[in-house]
Amino acid sequence: MIDVQYAVVLGVLLFGVGLFGALRSTNAVRILMCIELMLNAVNLNFVAFARMLPQGSAAGQVFAIFVMAVAAAEAAVGLAIILQVVRQRGVAHVDRINLLKG
Amino acid sequence: MSILDRLVLFLPTLGFFVLGTVILVSAWMVGQVRRITHAAFFMVLAFTGVAGVFVLLGADFLAGSQVLVYVGAIAVMFLFAIMVSDLKELSGPAAGSGPGGSGSRAPEGDGEAAAARTAARAWVLLAGLVAVAFAGIVLAAVAKAGLPEVSVPAASGEPTTVLIGRELFTKFLVPFEVASVVLLAALVGAIVLAAREDKDRGLGEEADSGAGAAGRRNGGVTA
Numbered sequence: 324m325i326d327v328q329y330a331v332v333l334g335v336l337l338f339g340v341g342l343f344g345a346l347r348s349t350n351a352v353r354i355l356m357c358i359e360l361m362l363n364a365v366n367l368n369f370v371a372f373a374r375m376l377p378q379g380s381a382a383g384q385v386f387a388i389f390v391m392a393v394a395a396a397e398a399a400v401g402l403a404i405i406l407q408v409v410r411q412r413g414v415a416h417v418d419r420i421n422l423l424k425g
Numbered sequence: 426m427s428i429l430d431r432l433v434l435f436l437p438t439l440g441f442f443v444l445g446t447v448i449l450v451s452a453w454m455v456g457q458v459r460r461i462t463h464a465a466f467f468m469v470l471a472f473t474g475v476a477g478v479f480v481l482l483g484a485d486f487l488a489g490s491q492v493l494v495y496v497g498a499i500a501v502m503f504l505f506a507i508m509v510s511d512l513k514e515l516s517g518p519a520a521g522s523g524p525g526g527s528g529s530r531a532p533e534g535d536g537e538a539a540a541a542r543t544a545a546r547a548w549v550l551l552a553g554l555v556a557v558a559f560a561g562i563v564l565a566a567v568a569k570a571g572l573p574e575v576s577v578p579a580a581s582g583e584p585t586t587v588l589i590g591r592e593l594f595t596k597f598l599v600p601f602e603v604a605s606v607v608l609l610a611a612l613v614g615a616i617v618l619a620a621r622e623d624k625d626r627g628l629g630e631e632a633d634s635g636a637g638a639a640g641r642r643n644g645g646v647t648a
Contacts, residue, residue, distance in 0.1 A: 344456025396611030
C-alpha cells in the first residue's frame with residue numbers, strides 16, 4: 324500500500340531537483356530536459372491526487388495525459404528552436420544567446 | 426506463511442522507495458553529469474522510474490503511455506537533436522561553459538576567469554536556494570494540509586483504460602480536440618523551425634522540395 328502522501332512528496336522532490344537543474348545549467352538542451360522532469364513531477368502529483376477522487380473518476384489521469392501532450396509539443400518546438408539557434412550562432416548556451424540585446 | 430503474506434503486502438512500499446530513489450538520483454544526475462548524452466540517458470531512467478510509480482499508483486494505462494511518449498518519443502527526440510547538432514560544446518565540458526561545466530582550464534587565474542567562476546558558484550548557490558525554498562514551502566503545505574489516509578490498492582485488477590477513454594471522449598472532449606490542434610501546430614512549427622535553409626539553392630527549388638516533402642508526408646499519412 325502506498326500512501327498518497329508519499330507520492331506527493333516524491334513529486335515535490337522531483338520537481339525541486341528539476342528546478343535546481345534547470346536553474347543551474349546554461350545548456351539549453353539540459354534546461355529542456357530538466358523542464359521535462361518537472362512536468363513529470365506534476366504528472367506524478369496528478370496521478371497521486373486522482374486516487375482521492377471518488378471511485379470511477381479518472382479525471383486526474385486524463386489531466387496527466389494532457390500534460391504529456393503539451394510536454395511533447397513543447398519538447399518538439401523547443402528542440403527545433405535550439406537547433407536553429409545552434410545553426411545560426413554556433414552555441415547552445417543560453418547566456419550567449421543575446422541577439423535581442425541592444 | 427504469515428511472514429510471507431506480510432512481505433507481499435510490504436513489497437509495493439519497498440518498490441516505491443526503490444523507484445523513488447532511482448528517480449531522484451537520476452534526475453539529479455541529469456543536471457550534474459557532464460556529457461549531455463549521458464544526461465539524456467539519465468532522463469530516460471527517471472522517466473522509466475516514474476512509469477513504475479504510475480504502476481504502483483494503479484494507473485497502468487498512464488504508465489504505458491509514459492513509456493511510449495516519454496521514453497519512446499521525447500527522449501529519442503532529445504538524442505536526435507543532440508546528435509544532429511554536432512557541437513563539441515554540446516557533448517563536452519567546453520571552456521567557459523558556465524556553471525554546468527565548471528571546467529575553466531586555466532588555473533593560472535587571470536582575474537576575469539576567477540570572477541566568472543565566483544559568479545557561477547554564486548549562481549549555483551542561488552539556484553539551490555530557490556529549489557530548496559520551493560520544496561520546503563510545498564512540503565510544509567503538504568504536511569499542513571494533512572492529506573487523508575487514502576491508501577492505494579496495490580492491484581486494483583481492472584484496467585483504467587475504459588475509464589480514461591470514457592472521460593476523455595465525454596467530459597473532456599473539447600480539451601481533447603484542443604490538444605490535438607496544439608500537437609498539430611507544434612508539429613508544423615517544429616518542421617518550419619528546424620528546416621535547413623540552404624544558401625546555394627534557389628528559393629523556387631526550396632519551395633518545390635518543401636511541397637514534395639509535404640506531399641510525401643500527406644501520402645504517408647493517408648496510406
